[in-house]
Amino acid sequence: MALAEETEMTDDEIDAFLSRHETGVLALADERTPYAIPISYGYDTDARSFYLRLVSTPESEKRQFLASSPESRLVVYEEGNSDETYRSVVAVGSLEEIDPSELTVSHIEQYGEAKRPLFEIWGSSKENLDIQLYEFEPTELSGRRTEIDRDAESK
Numbered sequence: 746m747a748l749a750e751e752t753e754m755t756d757d758e759i760d761a762f763l764s765r766h767e768t769g770v771l772a773l774a775d776e777r778t779p780y781a782i783p784i785s786y787g788y789d790t791d792a793r794s795f796y797l798r799l800v801s802t803p804e805s806e807k808r809q810f811l812a813s814s815p816e817s818r819l820v821v822y823e824e825g826n827s828d829e830t831y832r833s834v835v836a837v838g839s840l841e842e843i844d845p846s847e848l849t850v851s852h853i854e855q856y857g858e859a860k861r862p863l864f865e866i867w868g869s870s871k872e873n874l875d876i877q878l879y880e881f882e883p884t885e886l887s888g889r890r891t892e893i894d895r896d897a898e899s900k
Contacts, residue, residue, distance in 0.1 A: 752892075796879070797878070802875065804881060
Protein backbone atom coordinates (compact mmCIF):
# COMPACT_ATOMS: atom_id res chain seq x y z
CA MET A 746 0.00 0.00 0.00
CA ALA A 747 1.33 3.45 -0.90
CA LEU A 748 1.95 5.77 2.02
CA ALA A 749 1.40 9.52 2.01
CA GLU A 750 4.25 11.51 3.52
CA GLU A 751 3.55 15.08 4.67
CA THR A 752 6.38 17.59 5.07
CA GLU A 753 6.64 21.29 5.79
CA MET A 754 7.69 23.52 2.90
CA THR A 755 10.72 25.79 3.30
CA ASP A 756 10.42 29.57 2.88
CA ASP A 757 11.98 29.29 -0.59
CA GLU A 758 9.52 26.55 -1.59
CA ILE A 759 6.60 28.64 -0.29
CA ASP A 760 7.76 31.70 -2.25
CA ALA A 761 8.22 29.67 -5.45
CA PHE A 762 4.81 28.05 -5.01
CA LEU A 763 3.02 31.38 -4.42
CA SER A 764 4.84 32.99 -7.35
CA ARG A 765 3.66 30.40 -9.86
CA HIS A 766 0.03 30.55 -8.71
CA GLU A 767 -2.30 33.50 -8.87
CA THR A 768 -5.54 32.32 -7.29
CA GLY A 769 -6.63 31.19 -3.86
CA VAL A 770 -9.44 31.37 -1.32
CA LEU A 771 -9.67 34.37 1.02
CA ALA A 772 -11.48 33.67 4.29
CA LEU A 773 -12.83 36.45 6.52
CA ALA A 774 -14.94 36.20 9.67
CA ASP A 775 -16.87 38.40 12.02
CA GLU A 776 -17.79 37.37 15.56
CA ARG A 777 -20.13 34.61 14.42
CA THR A 778 -20.09 34.16 10.65
CA PRO A 779 -17.35 32.98 8.27
CA TYR A 780 -17.07 34.26 4.70
CA ALA A 781 -14.79 32.77 2.04
CA ILE A 782 -14.31 33.83 -1.59
CA PRO A 783 -12.06 32.82 -4.48
CA ILE A 784 -9.65 35.62 -5.39
CA SER A 785 -6.65 36.32 -7.59
CA TYR A 786 -3.47 37.88 -6.27
CA GLY A 787 -0.03 39.20 -7.06
CA TYR A 788 2.81 38.08 -4.78
CA ASP A 789 6.03 39.92 -3.92
CA THR A 790 8.66 37.37 -2.84
CA ASP A 791 10.99 40.03 -1.39
CA ALA A 792 8.35 41.55 0.90
CA ARG A 793 6.40 38.27 1.21
CA SER A 794 3.21 40.26 0.63
CA PHE A 795 0.10 39.65 -1.43
CA TYR A 796 -1.68 42.26 -3.53
CA LEU A 797 -5.43 41.84 -4.02
CA ARG A 798 -7.91 43.65 -6.23
CA LEU A 799 -11.34 42.98 -4.72
CA VAL A 800 -14.57 43.85 -6.52
CA SER A 801 -17.96 44.23 -4.84
CA THR A 802 -21.15 46.21 -4.78
CA PRO A 803 -21.63 48.75 -1.96
CA GLU A 804 -24.31 46.64 -0.22
CA SER A 805 -22.60 43.27 -0.68
CA GLU A 806 -21.75 40.80 2.05
CA LYS A 807 -18.09 41.01 0.96
CA ARG A 808 -18.05 44.78 1.55
CA GLN A 809 -19.57 44.32 5.02
CA PHE A 810 -16.87 41.85 6.01
CA LEU A 811 -14.06 43.99 4.58
CA ALA A 812 -15.36 47.05 6.44
CA SER A 813 -15.02 45.21 9.75
CA SER A 814 -11.22 44.79 9.27
CA PRO A 815 -11.31 41.09 10.11
CA GLU A 816 -8.40 38.78 10.63
CA SER A 817 -7.92 37.03 7.29
CA ARG A 818 -6.61 33.77 5.90
CA LEU A 819 -5.56 33.14 2.35
CA VAL A 820 -5.27 29.53 1.19
CA VAL A 821 -3.50 28.61 -2.04
CA TYR A 822 -3.37 24.94 -3.01
CA GLU A 823 -2.73 22.50 -5.82
CA GLU A 824 -3.18 18.83 -6.43
CA GLY A 825 -0.65 17.16 -8.70
CA ASN A 826 -1.68 15.83 -12.10
CA SER A 827 -1.22 12.24 -10.96
CA ASP A 828 -3.02 12.74 -7.62
CA GLU A 829 0.23 11.74 -5.94
CA THR A 830 1.16 15.20 -4.68
CA TYR A 831 -0.71 17.92 -2.88
CA ARG A 832 0.63 21.31 -1.78
CA SER A 833 -0.96 24.12 0.17
CA VAL A 834 0.10 27.41 1.69
CA VAL A 835 -1.87 29.25 4.37
CA ALA A 836 -1.27 32.95 5.09
CA VAL A 837 -2.76 34.60 8.20
CA GLY A 838 -2.93 38.33 8.83
CA SER A 839 -4.93 41.49 8.16
CA LEU A 840 -5.81 43.22 4.92
CA GLU A 841 -4.74 46.83 4.48
CA GLU A 842 -6.66 48.88 1.95
CA ILE A 843 -4.43 50.90 -0.37
CA ASP A 844 -5.75 54.31 -1.42
CA PRO A 845 -5.23 54.71 -5.19
CA SER A 846 -3.56 58.08 -4.57
CA GLU A 847 -0.88 56.29 -2.50
CA LEU A 848 0.03 53.70 -5.13
CA THR A 849 3.73 53.29 -5.77
CA VAL A 850 5.39 51.84 -8.86
CA SER A 851 6.01 48.67 -6.83
CA HIS A 852 2.30 48.41 -5.97
CA ILE A 853 1.31 48.83 -9.60
CA GLU A 854 3.74 46.09 -10.67
CA GLN A 855 2.29 43.71 -8.08
CA TYR A 856 -1.35 44.44 -8.94
CA GLY A 857 -0.42 43.78 -12.55
CA GLU A 858 0.31 40.18 -11.50
CA ALA A 859 -3.23 39.71 -10.20
CA LYS A 860 -5.80 38.65 -12.76
CA ARG A 861 -8.36 41.27 -13.67
CA PRO A 862 -11.80 40.62 -12.19
CA LEU A 863 -14.27 39.04 -14.58
CA PHE A 864 -17.10 41.59 -14.70
CA GLU A 865 -19.30 39.16 -16.62
CA ILE A 866 -19.95 37.20 -13.41
CA TRP A 867 -21.63 40.16 -11.71
CA GLY A 868 -25.39 40.68 -11.78
CA SER A 869 -24.89 44.44 -11.36
CA SER A 870 -23.67 46.76 -14.06
CA LYS A 871 -20.03 47.84 -14.02
CA GLU A 872 -21.02 51.31 -12.79
CA ASN A 873 -22.28 49.79 -9.51
CA LEU A 874 -19.06 47.92 -8.74
CA ASP A 875 -16.42 49.10 -6.30
CA ILE A 876 -12.84 48.02 -6.97
CA GLN A 877 -10.62 48.28 -3.94
CA LEU A 878 -6.93 47.47 -3.67
CA TYR A 879 -5.48 45.65 -0.68
CA GLU A 880 -2.10 44.57 0.56
CA PHE A 881 -1.99 41.44 2.67
CA GLU A 882 1.24 41.12 4.63
CA PRO A 883 0.86 37.88 6.58
CA THR A 884 1.95 37.50 10.19
CA GLU A 885 2.05 33.73 9.62
CA LEU A 886 2.94 31.94 6.40
CA SER A 887 3.19 28.15 6.28
CA GLY A 888 3.19 25.48 3.62
CA ARG A 889 2.83 21.72 3.46
CA ARG A 890 3.23 19.12 0.81
CA THR A 891 2.02 15.56 0.74
CA GLU A 892 3.53 13.01 -1.61
CA ILE A 893 2.66 9.37 -2.14
CA ASP A 894 5.62 7.10 -1.48
CA ARG A 895 5.23 4.38 -4.14
CA ASP A 896 8.36 2.61 -2.87
CA ALA A 897 6.48 1.78 0.33
CA GLU A 898 4.28 -0.60 -1.69
CA SER A 899 7.21 -2.91 -2.40
CA LYS A 900 8.46 -3.01 1.19
